[in-house]
Amino acid sequence: MALNSILKFFLPKDKIFFQLFENVGETVSIMGARLKDVVHEKDFDKRAILIKEIEDLEHVNDDYTHRIFTELGRNFITPFDREDIHYLATSLDDICDYIYASAKKINFYKVNPDDSGFQKMAELILSSCNEVQKAVAELRDMKNLRKITDAMVLINSIENQADDIFDMSIEKLFETEPDAKEVIKKREIYQIMEIVTDKCEDAANVIESIIIKYA
Amino acid sequence: MALNSILKFFLPKDKIFFQLFENVGETVSIMGARLKDVVHEKDFDKRAILIKEIEDLEHVNDDYTHRIFTELGRNFITPFDREDIHYLATSLDDICDYIYASAKKINFYKVNPDDSGFQKMAELILSSCNEVQKAVAELRDMKNLRKITDAMVLINSIENQADDIFDMSIEKLFETEPDAKEVIKKREIYQIMEIVTDKCEDAANVIESIIIKYA
Amino acid sequence: MALNSILKFFLPKDKIFFQLFENVGETVSIMGARLKDVVHEKDFDKRAILIKEIEDLEHVNDDYTHRIFTELGRNFITPFDREDIHYLATSLDDICDYIYASAKKINFYKVNPDDSGFQKMAELILSSCNEVQKAVAELRDMKNLRKITDAMVLINSIENQADDIFDMSIEKLFETEPDAKEVIKKREIYQIMEIVTDKCEDAANVIESIIIKYA
Incomplete structure (x- = not known):
């Protein structure tokens, strides 16, 4: 808190946004990395510990997001459009919400995540999250536009791959799972995981529109 | 209609909004009270009468909402931001839509509502609806801010409790209901009921943002 | 492409929007017509050809929509509010997305579409799509307002009929289909088809608000 205040004193006001977005x-x-761990962990209780970690991270992120909105509420010049800041914070927050939701449902439904569909999906989510982090980090100086556009292209391509994995997983699920209740549970988890990659794409689209205006 | 015109003549224009929101x-x-009656009524036909009553109330509310939008379309000074009025009316309308949808689905799916999950959920919905009414009623003079903030706190707490009841109900449903078709039906009703408490929270959030600006 | 450039040269800038919306x-x-063909085609492979055609049309529409957004990004006077153009293009694009989604799911889930629910729904979708086309075409000169309002009324009435067909189909599905997995699949397709008629209504509402402002 004290450090925080000192930082605020020395940092030009608009630098706070970059710092918060990088966090x-x-x-x-x-x-994203923790979710991948979850779907590779075969023990229910060990998974529970990882899921708790994801829950804590989600709360940490809620705090960052809340601070972004608080800073936005104060009246001073922002580094880019207020509504772009708002929308970027919201879509990044959505990514966290859906990662947590998919992790939570796995133990909640007592689903065995040792399944190639869940594991491929988690792999794609992790890749997309890493690209989102790179793109967000480049917003500060926008010197390396190439790095941002490369990230955009990858995030879009991952979203398409996730659609295909989703379709294949659902098709296999209906064909091989005899218990309709299991179908309902697993289908919901696939759907939530697929939304994570959509939300990464949303974040990428806001970053793209910021670049077009300011770079 | 005649009375309505007389009222309009005597009321300062912006008082109309307070009146409509109170309605x-x-x-x-x-x-909310009628929905609670529905889940405690064991007879299908008697439930049908209660559900019809909810449907009628939902139509009445549509008329109020429509009038709020009509008044908003005319160009004069509004008591608070036009978009806040728009968003508040929309979220209150959503509460009504989802209450009606959950009541309707019970008889539509021929589901027996004599279930602790449905009954606890309806209890929470009624409490939240009552708090929403209190908060809305305080908007007119904003003298008793304490009453509004107390309502906000309760609505948020109820939404959290509804999440827990939802999770417990779904867990129990999957564990105890052997018929997957019943799982699908009941799960949908729980989901709709849970959305009612989300919509109450949305309404509370708009009211909070109005208070911050105007109180 | 060459023809396109010539057209652009001769057409006043704002005429481009009318042309694109008509496309x-x-x-x-x-x-809409192709979707009706899909639900009346009993052969899986022949259906696959029709679905591919719908997919291609969906891509063509993506291009038109993208061009509308690009034209909107340039700074010149638009024939009506920029946000109305944006919202109209989005809702028309949604219609196409959901038509394609419902067609695609039929073969994806290997569902037999020879079912009165699917066929009535497709009939309603086609009628609504035809009315949407008529209303959009009248935007250019707004001389025949009667034609537009007739289309609006029909689109709203179709949406209500689709709600009823949806309810009846779901009721019948739960009562007659013993396999819960089939229930999940068909229910999803009914839901997507019902959304198509909602999206037609959304488009109609934007057109109505444009008329109110400009006619």
């Missing part, structure tokens, strides 16, 4: 980007990336 | 708040509260 | 309206109408 969020880092959290997104760690949560 | 909506009252309807929300009555609909 | 979209036509695509919407053809996609």
